[in-house]
Amino acid sequence: MESSEQENVSLREFHANGTRISASEVEAKLDQGNIQEAEDALREGLSLNFEEARALLGKLEYQRGNVEGALRVFDGIDLQAAIQRLQPAFSEKQPAKKGRTRIESPSISQHAASLVLEAIYLKAKSLQKLRKFTEAASECKRILDAVEKIFYLGIPDIQVDNKLQEIVSHAVELLPELWKQAGCYDEAISAYRRALLSQWNLDTDCCARIQKSFVVFLLYSGVEASPPSLAVQIDGSYVPKNNLEEAILLLMILLKKFCLGKIKWDPSVMEHLTFALSICNQTSALAKQFEELMPGVYHRIDCWNSLALCLSGAGKNDNALNLLRKSLHKHEQPNDLTSLLLAAKICSEDPQLANEGVNYAQRAISNAHGPKEHLKGVALRMLGLCLGKQAKVASSDYERSHLQSKALESLEEAIRLEPNNSDLIFELAVQYAEHRNLRAALRSARHFFNETGGSVLKAWILLVLILSAQQRFSEAEVVTDAALDQTARWEQGPLLRLKAKLKISQSRPMDAIETYRYLLALVQAQKKSFGSLQISSKVEDYKVNEFDIWHGLANLYASLSRWKDAEICLQKARELKKYSAALVHTEGVLFEGRGQNREALCATINAVLLEPNHVPCKILMGALIQKMGLDSEYLTVARSSLSDALRIEHTNRKAWYCLGLLHKLDGRINDAADCFQAASMLEESDPIESFSSIS
Amino acid sequence: MSGDEASVRAIDSLSAIVPSLARTTPSTLLTNPEIYSQISTLLRNPNSGAGDNNLCRWLYDTFQSGVADLQLLVLRFLPVIGGVYLSRVADRKPQAGFEAVLLALYAHETTSRGGQPLSVTIPDLTSPSIYHDAKGAPNKSGTPEVAVVSPALEPHGTVRSTRRARIVGVALELFYAKIWQMPVASKIEFCKFCRTWAGQDGEMYRKTEGGEKEVEGRVPLPWELLQPVIRILGHCLLGPNNRDVELFDAASEACRCLFARTMHDVNPKAILPIRSLMTLSNNLMDKTQLDPTELPFTDVISL
Numbered sequence: 001m002e003s004s005e006q007e008n009v010s011l012r013e014f015h016a017n018g019t020r021i022s023a024s025e026v027e028a029k030l031d032q033g034n035i036q037e038a039e040d041a042l043r044e045g046l047s048l049n050f051e052e053a054r055a056l057l058g059k060l061e062y063q064r065g066n067v068e069g070a071l072r073v074f075d076g077i078d079l080q081a082a083i084q085r086l087q088p089a090f091s092e093k094q095p096a097k098k099g100r101t102r103i104e105s106p107s108i109s110q111h112a113a114s115l116v117l118e119a120i121y122l123k124a125k126s127l128q129k130l131r132k133f134t135e136a137a138s139e140c141k142r143i144l145d146a147v148e149k150i151f152y153l154g155i156p157d158i159q160v161d162n163k164l165q166e167i168v169s170h171a172v173e174l175l176p177e178l179w180k181q182a183g184c185y186d187e188a189i190s191a192y193r194r195a196l197l198s199q200w201n202l203d204t205d206c207c208a209r210i211q212k213s214f215v216v217f218l219l220y221s222g223v224e225a226s227p228p229s230l231a232v233q234i235d236g237s238y239v240p241k242n243n244l245e246e247a248i249l250l251l252m253i254l255l256k257k258f259c260l261g262k263i264k265w266d267p268s269v270m271e272h273l274t275f276a277l278s279i280c281n282q283t284s285a286l287a288k289q290f291e292e293l294m295p296g297v298y299h300r301i302d303c304w305n306s307l308a309l310c311l312s313g314a315g316k317n318d319n320a321l322n323l324l325r326k327s328l329h330k331h332e333q334p335n336d337l338t339s340l341l342l343a344a345k346i347c348s349e350d351p352q353l354a355n356e357g358v359n360y361a362q363r364a365i366s367n368a369h370g371p372k373e374h375l376k377g378v379a380l381r382m383l384g385l386c387l388g389k390q391a392k393v394a395s396s397d398y399e400r401s402h403l404q405s406k407a408l409e410s411l412e413e414a415i416r417l418e419p420n421n422s423d424l425i426f427e428l429a430v431q432y433a434e435h436r437n438l439r440a441a442l443r444s445a446r447h448f449f450n451e452t453g454g455s456v457l458k459a460w461i462l463l464v465l466i467l468s469a470q471q472r473f474s475e476a477e478v479v480t481d482a483a484l485d486q487t488a489r490w491e492q493g494p495l496l497r498l499k500a501k502l503k504i505s506q507s508r509p510m511d512a513i514e515t516y517r518y519l520l521a522l523v524q525a526q527k528k529s530f531g532s533l534q535i536s537s538k539v540e541d542y543k544v545n546e547f548d549i550w551h552g553l554a555n556l557y558a559s560l561s562r563w564k565d566a567e568i569c570l571q572k573a574r575e576l577k578k579y580s581a582a583l584v585h586t587e588g589v590l591f592e593g594r595g596q597n598r599e600a601l602c603a604t605i606n607a608v609l610l611e612p613n614h615v616p617c618k619i620l621m622g623a624l625i626q627k628m629g630l631d632s633e634y635l636t637v638a639r640s641s642l643s644d645a646l647r648i649e650h651t652n653r654k655a656w657y658c659l660g661l662l663h664k665l666d667g668r669i670n671d672a673a674d675c676f677q678a679a680s681m682l683e684e685s686d687p688i689e690s691f692s693s694i695s
Numbered sequence: 696m697s698g699d700e701a702s703v704r705a706i707d708s709l710s711a712i713v714p715s716l717a718r719t720t721p722s723t724l725l726t727n728p729e730i731y732s733q734i735s736t737l738l739r740n741p742n743s744g745a746g747d748n749n750l751c752r753w754l755y756d757t758f759q760s761g762v763a764d765l766q767l768l769v770l771r772f773l774p775v776i777g778g779v780y781l782s783r784v785a786d787r788k789p790q791a792g793f794e795a796v797l798l799a800l801y802a803h804e805t806t807s808r809g810g811q812p813l814s815v816t817i818p819d820l821t822s823p824s825i826y827h828d829a830k831g832a833p834n835k836s837g838t839p840e841v842a843v844v845s846p847a848l849e850p851h852g853t854v855r856s857t858r859r860a861r862i863v864g865v866a867l868e869l870f871y872a873k874i875w876q877m878p879v880a881s882k883i884e885f886c887k888f889c890r891t892w893a894g895q896d897g898e899m900y901r902k903t904e905g906g907e908k909e910v911e912g913r914v915p916l917p918w919e920l921l922q923p924v925i926r927i928l929g930h931c932l933l934g935p936n937n938r939d940v941e942l943f944d945a946a947s948e949a950c951r952c953l954f955a956r957t958m959h960d961v962n963p964k965a966i967l968p969i970r971s972l973m974t975l976s977n978n979l980m981d982k983t984q985l986d987p988t989e990l991p992f993t994d995v996i997s998l
């Protein structure tokens with residue numbers, strides 16, 4: 001800040017009233033502490049009055065970096081009186097917006113005003129540099145108060161000279177910063193609002209800077225601003241009610257200004273908006289903002305990737321995947337690790353996409369090296385998940401078991417790299433369970449449960465399912481009861497459903513009915529109190545369908561041969577969902593129970609027409625045909641129906657059993673024996689609900 | 696009971712537990728750094744969270760006194776309490792003492808929110824606002840978009856495992872609401888616990904290369920916990936106290952660790968805000984701030 005000075009010669013000069021003098025003499029006098037003499041020298045040299053001389057002196061000291069000296073000089077001026085003198089000059093003035101009358105007198109008065117205001121401004125800056133923030137803020141505020149009084153109808157466009165406008169703009173921008181530095185946050189908020197809501201004739205850059213600074217304050221200071229005063233509210237206009245709303249509004253306005261070409265691009269605006277909208281669970285609104293940006297602001301690939309993150313965060317995985325497919329195309333950026341992992345994750349949730357997901361996961365693995373090596377475990381995990389899902393739609397037994405073992409391999413390798421990743425532990429447990437390696441599954445499930453402290457509902461459910469698969473029903477019930485104890489009411493649906501099924505497995509159907517009744521009451525209460533507004537999206541995940549309960553009850557009554565009760569439940573279920581293969585299947589079961597095999601067979605055919613892949617119906621069809629002793633051509637139908645069922649659900653023991661019966665009927669004893677053995681083995685390890693319900 | 700009486704009561708019972716703090720006066724209760732460090736240390740003792748722990752009892756009673764300053768005092772210890780509590784969940788230690796304090800904070804928020812969710816209306820620029828005029832026909836299609844920032848609270852009398860994250864999360868939301876009144880030490884503590892909870896080393900996201908180390912103490916981080924954590928970190932990084940170098944460094948490290956964690960979880964909802972915080976705080980470190988309110992320095996001084 002100090003320009004190089006030789007001993008007595010300063011490079012600085014004073015210009016005023018058409019003359020110029022060197023500043024060296026004056027500086028020398030100031031250095032000696034002689035303010036009065038310095039002032040006199042100036043007044044003589046440039047024919048200035050007292051105030052003008054002091055103002056210049058103060059400016060000089062400030063330029064030299066002697067802020068204390070500057071303050072001393074400014075203290076000598078009675079700035080308050082100077083302001084008072086300015087006011088009468090303007091109070092009779094009519095703000096002539098169009099005409100150019102009275103240019104003469106305003107310009108002189110403006111000149112005097114800008115002199116005084118600049119002096120106060122420099123005083124404030126000096127105090128700021130001395131870290132006397134509160135005093136600085138008071139000084140700065142005086143400028144704005146004075147300007148408001150002088151230009152009480154707002155600063156008219158044409159008539160204010162540049163100097164004055166510059167001071168005012170600076171003061172408007174400085175004041176909130178000073179209050180912030182002083183720790184007076186309420187005053188800072190008022191200052192920001194005053195800056196943005198009153199008419200100061202700020203240029204767009206200055207306005208944008210203040211808006212951005214306000215946004216940062218609103219988002220991160222932790223001080224909740226009270227809503228803007230009623231004075232500024234106009235009918236119909238949006239008034240933000242809290243910090244987040246105000247910040248988001250201002251950020252959107254800033255983006256709009258950029259899009260209209262009024263201000264330069266500032267990437268931090270988008271970052272702040274990302275933060276704000278993510279916090280509000282509104283990444284879909286964020287996606288819209290990205291889309292509305294002009295092309296070229298972000299590279300298209302970055303744009304697609306950010307959009308994909310936003311959409312995926314909002315649950316719109318299909319759209320996200322489409323974008324990722326574009327950005328991972330071989331001509332674009334096929335090796336971006338984040339995108340690959342996200343794409344793989346999305347694909348891992350849908351068996352139809354699993355094959356594609358495998359490809360992304362493998363690419364991710366090959367790209368996880370160097371600084372990104374820490375993500376290799378994640379990539380392996382995604383690979384394992386995708387392979388596991390792919391196995392579900394495998395077309396042959398060989399392919400299915402091959403994929404399943406590869407899936408397990410990947411997950412095991414992943415967990416060696418990420419031993420503490422609880423999601424991975426869970427997924428491994430599910431894979432083991434589906435592989436019927438129940439001991440390993442239980443070990444992993446217990447590990448997951450401990451790692452998460454029982455805070456995740458699926459940990460409990462998995463334990464119950466595994467224990468039930470091991471035929472340890474009473475222990476499973478103990479766990480279920482413990483889980484019911486540790487969960488809030490609205491999450492208990494799935495647990496109660498499991499409990500009912502456990503009761504059935506332990507041959508306590510009356511208890512099961514009781515449990516179903518309780519569950520029904522819960523679900524109906526849930527429907528009543530929530531309606532459209534959810535308490536939490538988490539609850540949605542764990543809601544039990546009322547339809548499922550009625551259907552479950554119908555099946556239960558059917559197994560107890562209570563046909564009337566079963567019919568009533570079916571009717572209730574039908575009210576909720578008219579065309580359901582599951583319901584028609586139960587109808588078939590009822591017909592069969594009452595000895596009406598033909599009607600039962602018709603029901604199964606209807607059901608398969610409704611849903612071609614409905615496994616229980618296929619099995620029932622096969623079983624009925626075999627039972628009814630029909631001709632051999634029908635037996636072929638039965639066999640193909642059961643094989644189809646097994647293709648879809650490889651581990652369905654009932655299907656194996658029925659297929660065994662068919663083989664026996666046909667005289668193929670060896671095949672029958674194999675089937676019965678499979679059925680028997682599966683029976684020993686069948687969970688009460690499929691493991692895929694929680695994966 | 697007036698505020699002063701309550702403070703005196705609180706000091707008396709505190710000195711029974713921590714004799715070295717006997718000389719505190721009501722006026723220094725909030726400002727004495729000794730109080731913070733002593734209690735903080737005691738809270739980390741092996742059995743500090745047990746149901747019969749005196750310190751937890753004191754914290755609970757002090758918060759329940761209803762005196763605003765005393766409640767702020769208790770709130771300062773939330774990072775330590777929450778941090779130690781969550782880390783010990785996996786050990787199956789009984790922590791009824793900590794849970795009582797957390798439930799007190801949760802109950803306070805439940806009452807003050809009156810069953811309403813905290814929500815935000817997303818502005819639509821086609822309608823005018825106090826900060827801008829909208830030209831052209833407003834887009835009057837349907838109701839304004841309301842986003843729920845924090846869902847409505849159900850009262851809880853005990854900490855059920857599946858509600859644990861929500862209860863701690865709400866306590867953190869309360870902490871955030873008062874954060875500008877929290878001392879720096881409390882915030883630094885919070886950042887350190889974030890690192891533990893992430894269970895992930897964030898070294899690879901530093902600008903300089905580093906090795907990977909396993910960090911103990913990983914806890915599940917559902918959104919109801921992550922959301923207030925991210926807001927508090929935002930304050931530590933970009934709020935008006937970011938001139939505190941120690942806090943900024945601790946917060947940056949916490950941010951990196953949490954970013955590493957969200958990347959490992961492939962959690963896009965959390966990746967977005969944390970990535971933004973990292974970018975913004977890195978910018979802060981890089982940029983030499985140009986002060987737009989500084990008048991240009993010239994050699995010509997004129998009227």
